[in-house]
Amino acid sequence: MLVTSAIISGLGLGSMYGLIALGFHVTYVVSNTVNFSQGSAMMLGAVLGYTFAVTLGWPLPLAVALSLLLCAMFGLVVERALVRPFAERGSNAWLMATVAGGIVLDNAVLFTFGKEPRSFPSVLAQKPVEIFGAGVYPLQLVIPLVGLGIALILHLVFHRTRLGKALLAVVQNADAARLMGINVRLAVAVSFMISTALAGLAGLLIAPLFNVNSDMGTLFGIKAFAVAILGGITSAWGVMLAGLIYGLVEALVTSFFGSVYTQIVVFSVVILALVVMPNGFFGRAAVNKV
Amino acid sequence: MLVKPRMPKLFRSLLLAGAATLLAATGAAAQxxxxxxxxxxxxxxxxxxxxxxxxxxxxxxxxxxxxxxxxxxxxxxxxxxxxxxxxxxxxxxxxxxxxxxxxxxxxxxxxxxxxxxxxxxxxxxxxxxxxxxxxxxxxxxxxxxxxxxxxxxVDEIVDIALVDYAVKKYAVKKPGMILINNPWGESNEKGLKAALEAKKIPYAGVEKFETNDVDVVPQLTRLKQAGADVLFMVANVAPSAQVVKSLDRMGWDVPIVSHWGPAGGRFSELAGPSGAKVHFIQTYSFSGKLAxxxxxxxxxxxxxxxxxxxxxxxxxxxxxxxxxxxxxxxxxxxxxxxxxxxxxxxxxxxxxxxxxxxxxxxxxxxxxxxxxxxxxxxxxxxxxxxxxxxxxxx
Amino acid sequence: MTPAERARAYAMPAAILALTAVAALYAAMADGYAPFVLALVALTAVVGVGLNILVGLAGQVSLGHVGFYAIGAYTAAILTLKGIDFWIAFPLAGVIAGAIGFLLALPALRVSGPYLAMVTIAFAFIIQHGATEWRDLTGGANGLMNLKAPVLFGKVFAEREMAVLSVLLAGVSLLFYQRLANSAWGRGMVAVRDAEVAARSVGLNPVIVKTAAFALSAVFAGLAGAIFAPLFMFVAPDSFPFSQSILFLLAVIVGGAGWVFGPVVGAVISVVGPELLSSLAEYRLLFFGGLLLVVLWLAPEGVLGTLAKFVRSTDSRPAEPSGFDVAAFVRPTGESSRLEVSGIGIAFGGIKAATDVSFEALSGKITSVIGPNGAGKTTVLNMVGGFYRPDNGSIRLGGQELAGAPAFEVARAGIARTYQTTKLFATLSVLDNVLIALRRGGLGSMVTDAANAGDRRVAEALLAFVGYRGAIAVAAGDLPHVDSRLVEIARALAMRPRVLLLDEPAAGLMRADKDALSQLLRRIADLGVAVILVEHDMKLVMGISDHVVVLDAGVPIASGTPAAIRHDPKVIKAYLGGEVKARPRAAPWAGSRDPVLVTHKLTAGYGAAPVLEDVTLEVRPGETVAVIGANGAGKSTTMRSVSGLLRPVRGEILLDNRSIARLEAHRIARSGLALVPEGRQVFPELTVYDNLVLGSHSRGGVNTESEIEALLKRFPRLRDRLRGRAGLLSGGEQQMLSIARGLMAKPRIILLDEPSLGLAPAIINELFEILAELRDEGVTILLVDQMAALALAVADRGYVLESGRVVRDGEAAALAQDADLEAAYLGRVEAAQ
The missing domain is CATH 3.40.50.2300 (Response regulator)
Known part of the structure; x- marks a missing residue:
């Protein structure tokens, strides 16, 4: 039972990490930059969802759609205001700018949404069902499915469609991509919008299992970044799988060795894994000619 | 309680804060x-x-x-x-x-x-x-x-009170501790261990969890397997609610004696109906008939x-x-x-x-x-x- | 040193000392709170200086330095609580943090970029959680309290004394940074950051250089932490949250990475900023976040980096030979310079890139390695240079076995090299590029200048020797192409090599420059250096080589004197393909006079001075037009302007009578103009097939399968590689792919920018034959190529560019006969790119 519940907990959490990490993946493969306020985007999704669905009482589908749309708009703002002005000059200050953007958003939400954590009710997280002796909310089963589904979609888009190839071309050679008629700026902006929308979706999915508050995303954001890196950031599958592995390791370490050393062990594993596999589990070394 | 009516408040506060800075800068109103x-x-x-x-x-x-x-x-x-x-x-x-x-x-x-x-x-x-x-x-x-x-x-005194309560109310034999992983949790780990030691009560285990942990099932499962009959809980309102929700999911009905964390917010809303199972300590409550x-x-x-x-x-x-x-x-x-x-x-x-x-x-x-x-x-x-x-x- | 130089050399240390003195005096005089804040600024500056070594010099990012700060603080706290004197604990804290930094660097620096960031983030979390859990030592989450203040000469340190101590440490740190940045170590760090591969070939071991940077930066964080502990008289894990790491890094970036005073400016902003906002209470973080964004927007390169843009002045002094005997310096002494390569071979993923290659390079001789693109020439150079470890065979230099030795050792043993695409240390000055090589990998002390006056004299003489006439203070990254080739050779010579490897040094040079280059190579060889040359220009190769080795598909097929090679039928078949030539149009072109593409008074440039001025040209439907001119005449700029890559431009550009001068590149591409850019620019990580598919992106990608099939008939070389990554193709194949990709757009007009660059003669013939076919099929072509005779042969009309202006135009055949054309090539080139 210990193992079963650890595995189910781990997979559920892991797919959350994976989902947010896919957001890092999307912007990285298109623009070689990432949005360090992904955690805040996740929080934004949950907060907006709560506001629309619970506070304002709108129908759930509408609330979800609108939340995701606004999260995507946040991504657009991040790209326009926090990434592009720096990335276009070859400066890496976008790293700091997105962090600062996250701080601003977290605090702005703190004073508008409120300081108290709120509960996001969901029919999928009320009655646990029993699987191999472990109690599980149906939502916990939905989350990995959504995660894997999105990884599959991203994989197909990037590897099977012309649009996906065009997006991949942008990062490899932006000028050449423009010569192919690809609107590079639009592509990068869209990648950020997808990225924050994915984080927002993660926030909406996790909210009923967790709670909604202004800094719910911080630790998730960091862990998701670890997951993205471990997975090799350039592979959607790798990132999702790394998320599941990360969640599993976390739950199993806690189950077998106790919670005291979970973070120490997990972060040590991150370092060791990167030492052994400098490109992550599934990353591929870029073509590099001397 | 919509988001909208709060916006003016934010603006008002910001204006006030700005004014305060100006005042401080000019060093007015000295003593x-x-x-x-x-x-x-x-x-x-x-x-x-x-x-x-x-x-x-x-x-x-x-x-x-x-x-x-x-x-x-x-x-x-x-x-x-x-x-x-x-x-x-x-x-x-x-x-x-x-x-x-x-x-x-x-x-x-x-x-x-x-x-x-x-x-x-x-x-x-x-x-x-x-x-x-x-x-x-x-x-x-x-x-x-x-x-x-x-x-x-004072944590030490609270912890003695928690142990006393668990003994009187639940005749505790082997309690487990589920504590938030921060200084407060650590301080109470020390206090609870001392209080239990004084009463010669063994404990099933001590588990820590993080404020933003979604799932506390692994920790709780360890305590359950170690034979805990009562849980001492020390955590703020949201993480406390996560413990209750995880217990629900596990289907483990165990008495919880808690520090005052759950009082800090909308515990009922966050933890659901099972929240009522948590008995927690308070210095004051505005509920009921007030003086x-x-x-x-x-x-x-x-x-x-x-x-x-x-x-x-x-x-x-x-x-x-x-x-x-x-x-x-x-x-x-x-x-x-x-x-x-x-x-x-x-x-x-x-x-x-x-x-x-x-x-x-x-x-x-x-x-x-x-x-x-x-x-x-x-x-x-x-x-x-x-x-x-x-x-x-x- | 001139008095001015001496003044400049002492100005910075003097400024640091003055600032330190003022700050220390203020700390000693002011009341309570102010010195405390000053101490915090100073400590942040100290950590910032450490990070500046890592970020500003070595170009690595760490988000985990709060971990070292915490290690320093805990070391000081634990040791002083155990009764050990603070003045012993203080340096120990630096040593321990440095040692842990060293241990972390070994694994961490195997990765870079976001991967390194993650390793350092994980490190910070491990330290924070470790400090919480190792309770016996660290006091757990509630930390260690009642720390003792340091005592010196009976004086117990209160906040003022602590502030003075912090300020002094900051001053010492700044001085150290200033010395380090000017030392060979500092230059080495920048070199490794700018071009790690090239750094190895000047004898630097990047692992050691980067590890040193990381460990040093940890030392400073540890020392600052050691003062933090008694300053606050309390340490706890919560004092070292992850966000503090970000603030440290922020201080460096906001202040200006790589600037001596950058961390000071950043520390003031990141420490005093929040203090000024403290009365905002709960809104402080919100405002601070906003404030940071404003600073970043206003000064994206950091405050100092942005300010420096307004005051930067460049010293335009050229290199002075000053009578130094370069010949005596370069001429190898002692043992023989015979390089014996015997039977080396290597395979990548089962594919043999080179098999059983043997040759000798003798002192004083020029040995050329030629062969088709993808024949394995660069692979052989990379094995000799130590970048690849050969699977078998031996490489001996004067009796020393070098096969498999790392590149920096090979370089130190006396084999220097240059690269196909020049790899200079872009942010170092031209002079510093040569000076760092002069040390042959020996970095010496961290606090003495990288070079003395004697070294400078040598470096200048070398630059003069190779014929570099530009300013020596200019950043190497800003050099025009020809100059960067020359500086790279000077840098290689500074290693005093016994063997000099040159990888296509003439690529992209005009005839006159090539002639000068061949004379230079001959002079170098005559000094007794064994020169090994990989080159496609047969005139150059045949003119100066003593011995020629021919490779095809990784296998040597011939070797001998130039005369013998020239007539070897195997070589002619595999490589030379007969004389380089292009097929003119059978009958003169006669078509519509309504142009497809027109530029009218097109003016464009990259900075203040325009590179193009009033360029007016037109291309008619079905016509092939060549633009010729010297290096820097503005040919590529014309192509970039027309295709929309360079914006804004002045003047008018019409495509099918529609103005495109203000359109962006992707819109122009969709309007039916395809540019095959200089340097192929295929998408290296995508397959050949996907590259082709993307070629049709601009028109919505219809019927790709049948079109790709049709193109593969024209470019049969691509068929076998269709599913392979484009980055793995040889140069010739990449060029074919790039053209095929351009054709996939079915453009109204196709622009080709330097298609023959770096291609083997046989491939060039193949390429121009394809161009001739396209021309005959009615494709409209605008062509730029440095092989002007070829370009004019295939073209119908031509324009001659000189210094950004059209100086001649007319029928291609007429231009080809024109004696004046010579002038355009020798060029009065002022407007360098």
């Missing part, structure tokens, strides 16, 4: 007031605690100023954010004491922040009043001249903070109540000292005979050997029922 400082977590995950303390202090200050203030001057509160970081707390305390020349300081929720400030205030000879952080060494800091006082729980003082404070709160509509919005009650009483006790001490000088005020704290407060009637609340105004008899056990905190009778 026409008695300045008191608060160093607490005003942002981040503990922001609610800071807000509660500010509310408790402000209500008391309004009352004091309505009666003419102290030493013939109005009382003014200066608030600083410590971001739950001890280093920032010390910088803020220094700024308040050395630049703003406050007569006394109030502390916030985080024990390490308070512990970090203690050596400084003892050196600077400025009274420091703890209203929340329950770490034992804050007041028992070993300084020859101790300037630190407290109107709040006249309680009614008056509640009315003042509702008037001053229009966003408070029901009792569920008066959270965390302990923060408000502790701060309210601490403010009045401090004002009494300053008035008694006849001066805002630290050493005199410190002496005057010992001289307070009687104060009819919100939490209780204080008689000789402070002595040179006891800087804690609240003792073992001042705790009550309560539980949540449909959003209201109700007392439990032993």
């Amino acid at each position: 026409e007031t008695v300045k008191l400082g608060l160093v607490a977590a005003m942002s981040g995950q503990s922001a609610k605690s800071g807000e509660a303390i500010v509310r408790g202090l402000s209500i008391a200050i309004d009352e004091i100023n309505a009666k003419g203030g102290v030493l013939g001057k109005k009382v003014e509160l200066l608030v600083r954010d410590d971001e739950s970081n001890p280093a920032k707390g010390v910088v803020a305390a220094r700024e308040l004491v050395q630049r703003e020349k406050v007569a006394a300081l109030f502390g916030g929720l985080d024990t390490p922040v308070s512990i970090a400030i203690v050596p400084f205030v003892n050196g600077a000879k400025v009274p420091f009043m703890g209203v929340w952080a329950a770490g034992t060494p804050i007041t028992r800091n070993g300084a020859a001249e101790n300037y630190v006082f407290r109107v709040s729980a 006249p003082k309680g009614e008056a404070v509640l009315a003042a709160l509702k008037k001053k903070y229009p966003e408070i509509k029901s009792l569920a919005d008066v959270t965390p009650a302990v923060g408000i109540a502790n701060a309210y009483d601490a403010m009045h006790l401090t004002a009494l001490a300053i008035a008694k000292a006849g001066s805002a000088e630290g050493p005199k005020v410190r002496e005057a704290f010992y001289g307070i005979d009687k104060y009819d407060g919100l939490i209780k009637s204080y008689a000789k609340p402070f002595t040179p050997s006891n800087h804690d105004a609240l003792g073992p008899d001042d705790y009550i056990f309560t539980f949540f029922k449909e959003g209201e905190i109700l007392p439990l009778t032993n």
Whole structure:
């Protein structure tokens, strides 16, 4: 039972990490930059969802759609205001700018949404069902499915469609991509919008299992970044799988060795894994000619 | 309670804050007031605690100023954010004491922040009043001249009370501990272990979890397998709710005896119906039939903070109540000292005979050997029922 | 040193000392709170200086330095609580943090970029959680309290003394940084950052250089932490949150990474900023976040980096030979310089890139390695240079076995090299590029200048020797192409090599420059250096080589004197393909006079001075037009302007009578103009097939399968590689792919920018034959190529560019006969790119 519940907990959490990490993946493969306020985007999704669905009482589908749309708009703002002005000059200050953007958003939400954590009710997280002796909310089963589904979609888009190839071309050679008629700026902006929308979706999915508050995303954001890196950031599958592995390791370490050393062990594993596999589990070394 | 009506409040606050900066910059209003400082977590995950303390202090200050203030001057509160970081707390305390020349300081929720400030205030000879952080060494800091006082729980004493309660109510044989992984959790781990040791009760295990952990099932499963029959829980409201939800999911029905964390917010909403199973300790609750003082404070709160509509919005009650009483006790001490000088005020704290407060009637609340105004008899056990905190009778 | 230089050399240390003195005096005089804040600024600056070594010099990012700060603080706290004197604990804290930094660097620096950031983030979390859990030592989450203040000469340190101590440490740190940045170590760090591969070939070991940077930066964080502990008299894990790491890094970036005073400016902003906002209480973080964004927007390169843009002046002094005897310096002494390569081979993923290659390079001789693109020439150079470890065979230099030795050792043993695409240290000055090589990998002390006056004289003489006439203070990254080739050779010579490897040094040079180059190579060889040359320009190769080795598909097929090679039928078949030529149009072009593409008074440039001025040209439907001119005449700029890559431009560009001068590149591409850019620019990580598919992106990608099939008939070389990554193709194949990709757009007009660059003669013939076919099929072509005779042969009309202006135009055949054309090539080139 210990193992079963650890595995189910781990997979559920892991797919959350994976989902947010896919957001890092999307912007990285298109623009070689990432949005360090992904955690805040996740929080934004949950907060907006709560506001629309619970506070304002709108129908759930509408609330979800609108939340995701606004999260995507946040991504657009991040790209326009926090990434592009720096990335276009070859400066890496976008790293700091997105962090600062996250701080601003977290605090702005703190004073508008409120300081108290709120509960996001969901029919999928009320009655646990029993699987191999472990109690599980149906939502916990939905989350990995959504995660894997999105990884599959991203994989197909990037590897099977012309649009996906065009997006991949942008990062490899932006000028050449423009010569192919690809609107590079639009592509990068869209990648950020997808990225924050994915984080927002993660926030909406996790909210009923967790709670909604202004800094719910911080630790998730960091862990998701670890997951993205471990997975090799350039592979959607790798990132999702790394998320599941990360969640599993976390739950199993806690189950077998106790919670005291979970973070120490997990972060040590991150370092060791990167030492052994400098490109992550599934990353591929870029073509590099001397 | 929509998002919309709050926006003007934000703007108003920002304007006020901006104005405050300007005032501070011009150095106006020099010592026409008695300045008191608060160093607490005003942002981040503990922001609610800071807000509660500010509310408790402000209500008391309004009352004091309505009666003419102290030493013939109005009382003014200066608030600083410590971001739950001890280093920032010390910088803020220094700024308040050395630049703003406050007569006394109030502390916030985080024990390490308070512990970090203690050596400084003892050196600077400025009274420091703890209203929340329950770490034992804050007041028992070993300084020859101790300037630190407290109107709040003390972890060691709380932990003894928790163990006593578990023995009486559930005849506990082998409790487990599920504690938040922060200084507060650690302080109570020590306290609970000592309290259990004193009663020769073995424990099933100690598990820690993080504030943002979604799933506590692995930790709880370990405790269950180790044979825990009662859980001692120490965590703030949201993580406490995560424990309850994880228990629900596991289908493990186990009594929970908790520190005061669940009182800090909408525990019923977050934890669901099973939240009622959690019995937690309190210094004060605004629920039920209140004494006249309680009614008056509640009315003042509702008037001053229009966003408070029901009792569920008066959270965390302990923060408000502790701060309210601490403010009045401090004002009494300053008035008694006849001066805002630290050493005199410190002496005057010992001289307070009687104060009819919100939490209780204080008689000789402070002595040179006891800087804690609240003792073992001042705790009550309560539980949540449909959003209201109700007392439990032993 | 001139008095001015001496003044400049002492100005910075003097400024640091003055600032330190003022700050220390202020700390000693002011009251309570102010010195405390000053101490915090100073400590942040100290950590910032450490990070500046890592970020500003070595170009690595760490988000985990709060971990080292915490290690320093805990070391000081624990040791002083155990009764050990602070003045012993203080340096120990630096040593321990440095040692842990060293241990972390070994694994951490195997990765870079976001991967390194993650390793350092994980490190910070491990330290924070470790400090919480190792309770016996660290006091757990509630930390260690009642720390003792340091005592010196009976004086117990209060906040003022602590502030003075912090300020002094900051001053010492700044001085150290200033010395380090000017030392060979500092230059080495920058070199490794700018071009790690090239750094190895000047004898630097990047692992050691980067590890040193990381460990040093940890030392400073540790020392600052050691003062933090007694300053606050308390340490706890919560004092070192992850966000503090970000603030440290922010201080460096906001202040200006790589600037001596950058961390100071950043520390003031990141420490005093929040203090000024403290009365905002709960709104402080919100405002601070906003404030940071405003600073970043206003000064994206940091405050100092942005300010420096307004005051930067460049010293335009050229290199002075000053009578130094370069010949005596370069001429190898001692043992023989015979390089014996015997039977080396290597395979990548089962594919043999080179098999059983043997040759000798003798002192004083030029040995050329030629062969088709993808024949394995660069692979052989990389094995000799130590970048690849050969699977078998031996490489001996004067009796020393070098096969498999790392590149920096090979370089130190006396084998220097240049690269196909020049790899200079872009942010170092031209002079510093040569000076760092002069040390042959020996970095010496961290606090003495990288070079003395004597070294400078040598470096200048070398630059003069190779014929570099530009300014020596200019950043190498800003050099025009020809100059960067020359500086790279000077840098290689500074290693005093016994063997000099040159990888296509003439690529992209005009005839006159090539002639100068061949004379230079001959002079170098005559000094006794064994020169090994990989080159496609047969005139150059045949003119100066003593011995020629021919490779095809990784296998040597011939070797001998130039004369013998020239007539070897195997070589002619595999490589030379006969004389380089192009097929003119059978009958003169006669078509519509309504142009497809027109530029009218097109003016464009990259900075203040325009590179193009009033360029007016037109291309008619079905016509092939060549633009010729010297290096830097503005040919590529014309192509970039027309295709929309360079914006804004002045003047008018019409495509099918529609103005495109203000359109962006992707819109122009969709309007039917395809540019095959200089340097192929295929998408290296995508397959050949996907590259082709993307070629049709601009018109919605219809019927790709049949079109790709048609193109594969024209470019049969691509068929076998269709599913392979484009980055793995040889240069010739990449060029074919790039053209095929352009054709996939079915453009109204196709622009080709330097298609023959770096291609083997046989491939060039193949390429121009394809161009001729396209021309004959009615494709409209605008062509730029440095092989002007070829370009004019295939073209119908031509334009001659000189210094950004059209100086001649007319029928291609007429231009080809024109004696004046010579002038355009010798060029009065002022407007360098």
